[in-house]
Amino acid sequence: MAPKAAAVVAVALLLAASSAVTAVRAMHDYDDALHKSILFFEGQRSGRLPPDQRLRWRQDSAIHDGAAAGVDLTGGYYDAGDNVKFGFPMAFTATLMSWGLIDFERSFGAHEAEARKAVRWATDYLMKATATPDTVYVQVGDAFRDHSCWERPEDMDTPRTVYKVDPAHPGSDVAAETAAALAAGSIVFRDADPAYSQRLLDRAIKVFEFADKHRGPYSSSLHAAVCPCYCDYSGYQDELLWGAAWLHKASRRREYRDYIKRNEVVLGASDAINEFGWDNKHAGINVLISKEVLMGKDEYFQSFRVNADNFICTLLPGISGHPQIQYSPGGLLFKVGNSNMQHVTSLSFLLLAYSKYLSHASARVPCGGGASASPVQLRRVAQRQVDYILGDNPLRMSYMVGYGPRFPKRIHHRASSLPSVSAHPARIGCKAGAAYYASPAPNPNLLVGAVVGGPSNSTDAFPDARAVFQQSEPTTYINAPLLGLLAYFSAHPNPAQWGGD
Template identity: 45%
Template sequence: MEEKKQKQHFLNIWLVLYMVAAAVFPLKQCHGISEFNYREALSKSLLYMEAQRSGRLPYHQRVTWRHHSGLTDGLEQGVDLVGGYYDAGDNVKFGLPMAFTITMLSWGVIQYGQEISDAGEYDHALEAIKWGTDYFIKAHTHPNVLWAQVGDGDTDHYCWQRPEDMTTSRHAYKVDERNPGSDVAGETAAAMAAASIVFRRLNPHYSHLLLHHAKQLFEFGDKYRGKYDSSIEIVKGYYPSVSGYMDELLWGALWLYKATDNHHYLNYVLENAHDFGGITWAITEFSWDVKYAGLQIIVSMLMEEKHKEHKHILDQYRSKGEYYLCACLNKNNKTNVDRTPAGLLYVRQWNNMQYVSTAAFLLSVYGDYLDSTNRTLRCDRGTVAPREIHAFAKSQVDYILGSNPMATSYLVGYGTKFPQRVHHRGASIVSYKESKGFIGCTQGYDNWYQRLDPNPNVVVGALVGGPDNKDQFNDQRSNFMQTEACTYNSVTLVGVFAKLHRLNNNDSMIHRITLIASS
């Protein structure tokens, strides 16, 4: 009898703990405990950002095979451009994708900050954001000047060198009144505005500084309109602004509205909705170049009561945003996103995983919104409940982590099987800290790029380009379409990993209570 009472008492404690957790983290349905460790995936995704750092590395740098690099960046032009991130496996600092990386990481922290904190990664997330925004502050040397690139993609691609050994051009390129770049200015404004929200409570002074730069950059981009790849033509072969600059101007204005609550910026988004494509473009991808889907999703979630006088335009934004989601879910009558035989979203051959990660993020965010407002998603082929949206987003994440025909994790360093020959200069050559002997351009190609062996350094947390449209993956360094990773691939999943980790914890708690109750 006494044993029964103790057991019941223990069960009651568990039930109380569960009720507290459920109140803080409501979970409508238990889908079973996942086999994947999302907390580990989250941690490693943020670790990858440290592998991509340029500049003088801090004493607490965790990726120890990297060392200082690019310490004279900007010197030729008389400006300090030391810092920032390399975007992928090369040694160029491209401003547009770098800014998008910081915008998306900031959005993830804004959306899932509590979950990231509970997973013990909040400080690392903030460090990753600040490494980028500190660089943007340096790069914005005048209200109408933004240094948008350091390095020459053409000469860089002739060399296979560690960033610590770079002998390629470190020429810096800027946009200004005579050479406009509304797209890169708008995206950098978005990044700094979003980051200002992240730092508002913890570092008000820094938050205010970021907002100051964001406002100036947006004004500059709007006043002097033009595509940045027309001003910096050398970027066309690497990060051309195919979608133009109108989406970035709307995107920048919207993030400034979220950061300031100033209706001037919201009015900009509403008044330019038609002419800039916000309510006319129905898009099936969201990326460093094409911002429309993300823009439309955020506008769709604006509080209706607060903005009911703009309902007509907001509804059009929502229609286009939901078109994107329905396309991902294969619920449109005409245009949907293709899928591989195993169910992975497939947009294009080169670095397809970037589109998978952004889709998983937008689906998660909007699914949460529908959940909180007791709504469903209306598509051509019927309504979709939030739980179905969440389940599909999770399926994409699980595919990335190993639930796929190749039984491999496309997040490097996660699981027992992952890409060993990532197309990455620093990872593929012996660490500078281990061997400080200079490695030249051709020496790097001859002795390291051509090797069949796995990379000597594991670029942990890098999300590679991924498999082809038949779910096949060729782990070769030369297969850059599949084996190169980018910063914006990984960081977009930070918030999603944190959310799934929280749901797993809730599921585990329910499972344990059930076992106790039935034993």
């Protein structure tokens, strides 16, 4: 058999095998998982909770944030199982929730309004954080003091120190990501609330101007506060391109298109880096901008599509000639490091988004050596990852709290692991929470919809232990890209609905 034909057959057989696994799996209730994944964000809320709050074991918290600095910084989300508000991952969370709504709005169905509320809880806060010109408030809370305590957000007495970037202390990365979040949010609310949408876009433009004019990483300006928790290891250049791409998408202004063209090389757009998350936006930039090429709107951006194609090929099992991402024996996409599910959900979302762009252009992904993959094959890989999260794995457990008969019970999350205020009205002090942290008992409060970090090695093992935070801690940026994935598969659960290869 000729090499080209052999490569095509090999890819087809491997992806067909993945399809066969999908065909025999138990059908998941993606609609229920979507509802719960959105509900998780209510458990992460900071500030005064609204009357329609559904996770009733949470109550008001951090209602004076920013007061010591003379600003209102109430609201927003706690990023994970602690009580600090980190602006960098919060902005990325808002951007990814918005991207899911933008690309798969029709698939959200009855959950569209509640998904928009989840976005707005973040964008309302980001508007407060950027209300002062040439300033972005990027963190509330002393991470080191907070992490030395195990206490409910309703009780916390650790310093609510406010940290900001400004012309004298630049933070192009966090500022540009904030601009991206506001721009993406403006698209989400364009029809639902036009006035709010315009305010978001106007602010995004100003924040991006600040990020670009005063260049520098926030990890240098605020190193002691933001590192090692959310230190920016990839530099700020990718966020500038990411922010410009979202502003171009939201405003359609030529200046942002020209900005990307003018800065493509100097800001590293040509770097085919196969990463995507709160720190590194390269793969996301290439996928997002590639839509322009696939829709026939701007051939100049062809290099972004080449990078996107190469990136996608690294995620597809059995594609030779490309450095392959690792998969566990049970089929989970795996990257070395903590909280592996953040990679699983973010990269799977890019697979799904790119498959949509390819479908609309009647295109395939060329992977060299005559091999290529169809949009349907990309969706199969993405669905396989979602199904693994929901229970199709060697342990037969869901990694989403509250979904399925078996799920993590001892997640690394203060509010979930401590008795609620209604169950235990008396204050639980900083060190008094240690007994609950060390307890082998399941968490008393169900943080419904939370997806934990999951297996952190290639053996599909999971200890369900509160102390192993690398595996048992949920984060907003794990759930954020999952919304779009679950929405799509809730509306199109059967591969037969996806069209032919």
